[in-house]
Amino acid sequence: MKILLKLAIFTICILALPEFTLAQCNEYTKKECIPQLNPYTFNGQLNNAVLSQGETAELQLTFYKDQEYRILVKGEEQLGKLQFQLFDTEYNLLYDNADEDHTNLWDFMVESTDDFIIRVLVPENMTKEEIESGCVSILVGFRAFGSRTIFK
Structure with missing residues (x-):
């Protein structure tokens, strides 16, 4: 009975770990990323994932004419x-940070x-023995074209 109880607790912990990690992300x-979009308006989509060194993630988004955009990848x-x-959707490179x-x-x-694809690449660190992982956020802010305040 004790073994069954320990196995049940272990299983619950393993199943809950991804939810806990995602909540931290x-x-x-x-706290750390959305404020950096200022003065752009956050589009409301939390695009984040826990990635490890050497991993890549992609996200397809639609961007609209007559809008200014800010992409934040942190x-x-x-x-x-x-x-x-x-x-672009045919994988022609338009920008590389x-x-x-x-x-x-x-x-x-x-x-x-049009639709565009954002690809994030986490560098591989060859000097560390242990693979590091962490939260990666891809956020988009927008504002109407010409809405900038111009100071004279």
Whole structure:
């Protein structure tokens, strides 16, 4: 009976671990990332995942004409500098933050409404014996074109 109870507790812990990790990732995104979208308006989609070194994630999003956008890709410190790229749906590379010293923000506009793919690459750290994992967030902010306040 004790073995059965221990097995049940172990199973519950294993099943609950992903939910606990995802909840921590959501908190990281809300506290550390969303404020960095300012002065853009957060689009309300929490796009985050726990990734390990050497892993890649992709997200397909629609961007609309006459909107200015800010993409923020941020990961926890132990992951190092993240690389993110923007592709059209045929995987033609449109932007790569590696060309700009791995910045985590990019502001842009699109000429017409279309779908795009954001790819995030977590660097592999060859010096560490243990593989690190951490939260990675991909957030989008927007504002109507021309809504900037211009100071004279």
